[in-house]
């Protein structure tokens with residue numbers, strides 16, 4: 301598991317260790333933290349290795365989940381060259397490893413490959429509308445190039461690949477100040493400061509709770525070899541930013557005020573997955589409601605902010 305000490309990676313480690321798989325968690329701790337996997341350290345099914353995926357990795361494994369990559373704009377724009385390298389060199393290194401040890405390999409791709417989409421909701425066949433030279437391009441184009449590499453290894457070397465396109469996911473162990481909208485709003489509400497909404501707040505997003513997403517990723521990894529993807533994974537229920545803020549203020553009993561700031565450049569207006577393929581091929585759909593997921597996430601951030609730790 302590359303990026304195994306991150307938000308999604310650590311939940312995947314939990315699920316796989318629980319099912320008695322031997323998990324090697326590889327991470328350079330750029331955005332991930334040992335705290336996310338500390339509870340697994342004494343477990344004989346779990347091993348943690350500090351490693352940067354832009355360098356080759358020589359290990360013996362049967363399956364690879366390639367999640368390493370900073371996922372929030374604040375972090376991926378911090379060192380954009382390194383972000384592209386992580387996606388592209390990381391994919392090359394992990395695909396090389398998969399080829400050498402004949403492992404099945406899953407790529408955590410993203411809805412950002414659709415850019416600012418002209419069609420709504422987005423289906424896997426849509427090629428996207430991405431700015432190749434903007435401030436988000438290091439992430440978007442890095443992920444697009446990684447998908448290209450996966451499919452070239454699939455065609456050229458008959459590698460057993462799986463590509464999932466993940467839409468906005470939230471839950472416990474998200475980074476408290478990485479600028480992602482759910483964690484941002486929750487932390488601001490819990491601290492009682494202003495809640496910053498970009499633009500008029502009418503832009504929509506769909507939010508998937510982490511447990512639902514992890515279930516889908518594991519189903520994809522277990523699916524037949526005739527399903528390389530790409531496959532959309534996310535929750536199609538759509539909410540405006542203002543609706544999200546209202547819910548969070550309600551659940552936290554916060555006195556925060558909402559303030560509006562200008563929209564960042566290349567920020568998509570709408571994003572919603574079409575998950576017909578995942579429903580048909582993985583027999584999967586999200587089960588956790590936004591209300592229930594938010595309550596779990598708020599409880600987590602309350603613990604983190606109270607110094608007691610997660």
Ligand SMILES: NC(=O)c1ccc[n+]([C@@H]2O[C@H](COP(=O)([O-])OP(=O)(O)OC[C@H]3O[C@@H](n4cnc5c(N)ncnc54)[C@H](O)[C@@H]3O)[C@@H](O)[C@H]2O)c1
Pocket residue numbers: 302303304305306307308309326327328329330331332333351352353354366367368369370371372386390408409410411465466467468469470475
């Ligand atoms: N969370 C989401 O909503 C979402 C949506 C779409 C795609 N994804 C993808 O899922 C994956 C995991 O995202 P996340 O939300 O858990 O983010 P995260 O930042 O919490 O996790 C990424 C992990 O990768 C590690 N990492 C970064 N660069 C690395 C490198 N060069 N070598 C080794 N490790 C490195 C980080 O330290 C971190 O532990 C990412 O690839 C991301 O692009 C996430």
